[in-house]
Amino acid sequence: MSRSIALRRRALLGSALRHVALLLIAAFALLPFVWMVVTSLKPPGEILSSVITWWPKRFYAVENYTAALSTAPLARYLLNGVIVTAAIFFLQVLIALPAAYALAKLRFKGREAVFTLVFFCILIPYHALAVPLFVMFHYMGILNSYAALILPFTISVFGIFLMRQFFMTVPDDLVDAARMDGISEFGIVWRVMLPTAIPAVTALGIFSVVAHWNDYFWPLIALVDDAYFTPSLGVVAFRNQEAGSNYGPLMAAATLIVLPLITAFLLAQRRFIEGITLSGMK
Amino acid sequence: MAAIEARDLIKSFRGTSVLKGVSLNIADGEFVSLVGPSGCGKTTLLRILAGLELQDAGEVSIAGRVVDDLEPKARDVAMVFQSYALYPHLTVAENIAVPLVMRRLTTAGRLPVLGGLMPHVRRARKGIAGEVATVARTLEIEHLLDRKPGQLSGGQRQRVAVARAMVREPKAFLMDEPLSNLDAKLRTQMRAEISQLHRRLGATFVYVTHDQAEAMTMSDRIAVMMGGELLQFGTPDEIYAEPVDIRVAEFIGSPRINVLEARSDGQGAASAGPIAFSLANAKPQGEVVRVAFRPEAAELAAPDTGLAGRVEHTENFGSDLFVHVRAEGAAAPVIVRSRPQGRRAQIGDHVGIKVAPDRLMAFGGDHKRLAAVAA
Numbered sequence: 001m002s003r004s005i006a007l008r009r010r011a012l013l014g015s016a017l018r019h020v021a022l023l024l025i026a027a028f029a030l031l032p033f034v035w036m037v038v039t040s041l042k043p044p045g046e047i048l049s050s051v052i053t054w055w056p057k058r059f060y061a062v063e064n065y066t067a068a069l070s071t072a073p074l075a076r077y078l079l080n081g082v083i084v085t086a087a088i089f090f091l092q093v094l095i096a097l098p099a100a101y102a103l104a105k106l107r108f109k110g111r112e113a114v115f116t117l118v119f120f121c122i123l124i125p126y127h128a129l130a131v132p133l134f135v136m137f138h139y140m141g142i143l144n145s146y147a148a149l150i151l152p153f154t155i156s157v158f159g160i161f162l163m164r165q166f167f168m169t170v171p172d173d174l175v176d177a178a179r180m181d182g183i184s185e186f187g188i189v190w191r192v193m194l195p196t197a198i199p200a201v202t203a204l205g206i207f208s209v210v211a212h213w214n215d216y217f218w219p220l221i222a223l224v225d226d227a228y229f230t231p232s233l234g235v236v237a238f239r240n241q242e243a244g245s246n247y248g249p250l251m252a253a254a255t256l257i258v259l260p261l262i263t264a265f266l267l268a269q270r271r272f273i274e275g276i277t278l279s280g281m282k
Numbered sequence: 283m284a285a286i287e288a289r290d291l292i293k294s295f296r297g298t299s300v301l302k303g304v305s306l307n308i309a310d311g312e313f314v315s316l317v318g319p320s321g322c323g324k325t326t327l328l329r330i331l332a333g334l335e336l337q338d339a340g341e342v343s344i345a346g347r348v349v350d351d352l353e354p355k356a357r358d359v360a361m362v363f364q365s366y367a368l369y370p371h372l373t374v375a376e377n378i379a380v381p382l383v384m385r386r387l388t389t390a391g392r393l394p395v396l397g398g399l400m401p402h403v404r405r406a407r408k409g410i411a412g413e414v415a416t417v418a419r420t421l422e423i424e425h426l427l428d429r430k431p432g433q434l435s436g437g438q439r440q441r442v443a444v445a446r447a448m449v450r451e452p453k454a455f456l457m458d459e460p461l462s463n464l465d466a467k468l469r470t471q472m473r474a475e476i477s478q479l480h481r482r483l484g485a486t487f488v489y490v491t492h493d494q495a496e497a498m499t500m501s502d503r504i505a506v507m508m509g510g511e512l513l514q515f516g517t518p519d520e521i522y523a524e525p526v527d528i529r530v531a532e533f534i535g536s537p538r539i540n541v542l543e544a545r546s547d548g549q550g551a552a553s554a555g556p557i558a559f560s561l562a563n564a565k566p567q568g569e570v571v572r573v574a575f576r577p578e579a580a581e582l583a584a585p586d587t588g589l590a591g592r593v594e595h596t597e598n599f600g601s602d603l604f605v606h607v608r609a610e611g612a613a614a615p616v617i618v619r620s621r622p623q624g625r626r627a628q629i630g631d632h633v634g635i636k637v638a639p640d641r642l643m644a645f646g647g648d649h650k651r652l653a654a655v656a657a
Contacts, residue, residue, distance in 0.1 A: 176334050177367035181446070182355035182384035195371035 033258075040064050040251035047247050060248060065256070067249035074253055076227070077234030078260065084149045084230055085212045089205055091154040096204070097197075100163030101189045105175050115164070121157040127217065134221055148222040149230065153212060159204050166200035167193060202268050213261055231257040284345030284358075284453035284486055285310045286331060291340035293326055300326045301337070302510040308503075310345075313480050313487040315497035318507035318533070324490045325458055327507070331488060332456050333357050345453055355384070360447035364459040366439045368431040374442050375414055375427040381450045382410045417445045437468045444479070454486040461496065473500055494534050498522070506530045528645035531574050537597075537604055540616045541574045544644075552644070552654075555589055555611045559642060562653035571652065572645045577604060577619040579641030582627055587634040591616060593627045607633060 039047055043060035046053060068074055102108075103115050133152050137143045142151075170193065178188045194201065216232045223229060235253050286308040293301040301323045308314045316324040329335040331342055333354035342349055349357050360381070368377050383392060390396065391403040398404060418424045421441045431439055440460060447455055460476070461469045477500050480487050491497055497504045498518045505515045506529075513527045514520075525531035531539045544554035548567030551560045557573060565571060582605060591609030603622040606615040618635055620627065627633055639656030646652050 171365050171367065173363040173365045173367035174369070176329075176332075176354075177361070177363055177446075178369075179334060179354045180332065180359075180361045181381045183380075187384075192369060195369075 036251050037255055039247055040068075040255045042248060044246060044248055061252075064248035064252040067246075068252035068256060071249060072234060072253070073226075074231075074234060074256060077229050077231045078257070080146075080228055081213055081231040081257075082260070083146060085209045087146070087150045088153045088212050089208045091150065092156040092159045092204065092208055093201060095155050096159035096163050097194060097201075098186065098189050099160045100167050101185075101193055103160070103164045104167035104170075105172065106185075118157055118160055118164075122161060126152070130218065130221055137222065143222055144224050144228065146228060149219060149228065152218065153208075156204070156208065158207070162204055163197060163200055166197050170196055206265065206268060209264065210261060286454060286486060286488065287341075287343045288327070288331065289341045289343075291327065291330060291337045291342070293323075293330065293335065293337050300510050301330075303340070304507070304510070304512045305340075306505055306512060306515065308486060308488060311484050311486055313477070313489065313500060313502045315489045315491055315501040315504045316507060317491055317494055317497040317504055320492055322507040323510040324492075324507050328361075328456050328458055328488060328490045332359060332361050334361075358452050359454045359456055360450065360452040361456040361458065362443050362447050362460045364462055366431070366443040366460075366463075368439060368442055368446070370431055373428055373430055374423065374434070375411070375418070377431065377442055378414045378417060378445045378449050379410050381446060382413060385450065386410065413449055414445075417449045420448070421445050436464050437472065440464065440472060444476075448479075448483070452485070454488065455480075455483075457487065457489045459491055460489075462491075462493070469496075476500065495536060498534070504534075506533060508533070525643070526651045528572055528574060528649045528651075531643065531645070535576060537577055537617045539574050539576050540580070540612070541572050541614075542609075542612050542616075544571045544573050545569070546571050555609075557589065557637060557642070557656075559639075559644060559654045559656045561644065562655075565646070565652075570647055573654075574643045574645065575637050575641050577617040580616070580618045580635050580637045582607075582618055582620055583634040583636040585632040585634050587636055589616065589635040589637070591633060591635065593629050593631045593633060596627065596629065598622055605633075607635060609635060 038054060038056070041059060041061045041064070042053075042056040043058050043063070046056055046058065046060075099118075103111060103118070129152070134143070137148050137151075142148050174192060174196075175188060178192045183191060213230070214232055215230070216236070219228075219230045219233045223233065226234075235250070235257055286306075288304060288306040291301050291304045292299075304323070304327060306314075306327075316327060318324050326335060330337050331344075333349065333352060333356075337350075344357055344359065354361075369380065372380070386406050386409075387397065387403060391400060391406070398407075414427070415424065418427055421444060423438065423441050423445060426434060426438055426442070431442065434442065440463075443460070457476075461472050464472060473496060476487075476489075480500075489497075489500065498521075501518060503515060503517055504521050506513045506521060506527075508529050514525060514530045516524075521530060521534050525534065528541065532541065542554040542557065544552040544557070544559075546552045546561070546565035546567060546569045548564065550562075550564035551558065552565070552571045552573075553559070554573050559573065561571070589607075589609045589612075591607040591612075593605055594608045594615050595606040597604040597606070600622065603620050603626060605618045605620055605627045607618060609616045616635060642654070642656045644652040644654035
């Protein structure tokens, strides 16, 4: 009896220690974020105070957020971000799924060679392509437009690779059954492969949206006109205007910019974990 | 309903020859099993009939029409897959409806919301739902129509797969080991159900299996394949009693057939120990001839009669008792069927084996049956 209590106590202690460790790591990741949100609620005096306070003494949220939304066209930047990331993801799926299907399920000469090339393309950092792309877009006359922001990312080599790996796990019988049922090859991609691949598409979506929502490098090169600014460019333009003296509105703007991402992730997370199981096929 | 004809089919994958000139004539409404060990080419043959695989040479015709240039969907045959291959994201009803939806609705009509606005599409959808319900009733899966495949047991998935094949009333059913994922009891039950289905529909069935018992119990005719060749095509009785090739004899029948090695004396006679027989065409002296007989063609006798040996193992099936005898000159134990009633042979007993002379079969070095008479 006492032995079992001792055992349970030890298990409890171990679990408590594990949680403390996890909490510390979580805090490490979350603290800057919390600091950003708290700062966005503080008046300028408190922000620059040498005493660390975790909650504003005087609530200054309305002023900071109004300033954030009025000094720069933040709503416009957010809309640009949505348009650009949504278009990129849509086109990535449109191109990656048929390509991945061909690489995973169709038999043709040179398939392995093509797949190797796809694999090599993952190794090329996109910064290396920035200058050639810039020159190309200059001659095409599409710099400083949505097209300039979207086109370079429409073919996601990582997406093709990820989807191909997932499609490899889909039984060939399912594809053959679809052929017997009279579904065309493109029909198989959209009506059979896509619904079974929702978890993988969600994963691709998270990577793609986060990367392009936060992308700073390429928009900075491709854009001049702030009508096309994406959120990450916008927030920087913001800081320059304020010359770093007013952190409240800056942090408010930053909070507003990460908010859509966090919401989207929380919504997608459930689908991500649920997915559609492949049971019933194997 | 249709006859299926395959002529001289040749197929190889990356230099490995899988089918070496297979010809097969399947009559209208016949139930034919393609049976053989794994890798014998039976599934490839089925997939070529379905149009999922293209042969390197040869011709396939269905209902008198050469179909080599037709896609699978245009051949009007349905296939049931080993893994059932149900669409995991669709309900049972939607799964069964897919072949009809794909045939009867245009791309626009299949659109989720827009399609529902068109009156003719709505009528077609209603008709499809009615047919799905009828098929579901036939297979007793009406109560499952709203479930997803992931919520079904193996046997239920199997029925849904058959329903999806049945719903469009194809000319022929092609089945690729449809029962191999089921447990033994369910398999026996589904065997009977598929046979009944065949009788009721009267359609042509081509059934691939590696299980000789399935082939024997269900088929009108069996095609035994091995190493990419069709060894024999005949009724279960013919295949069992008159195999033309020793590999057929060894593959069909459980327990397996007994095979003894004999040597030709060069004058048209051969013998394996006390079992002697004469060959219609004399073989050179010393050439190996194999002699085979089924367990029920032999009986246990006194130790000094026939083939002598020692009982090594017994298997009691209740109705039959199979006695495994380690006999002199035999590579594997000789299996003899005896009755469980009366005095049973005990392990270690010395016994003799008497073989019914008219049930002896001789096979040459090329595996082929030899005309032979027991001496």
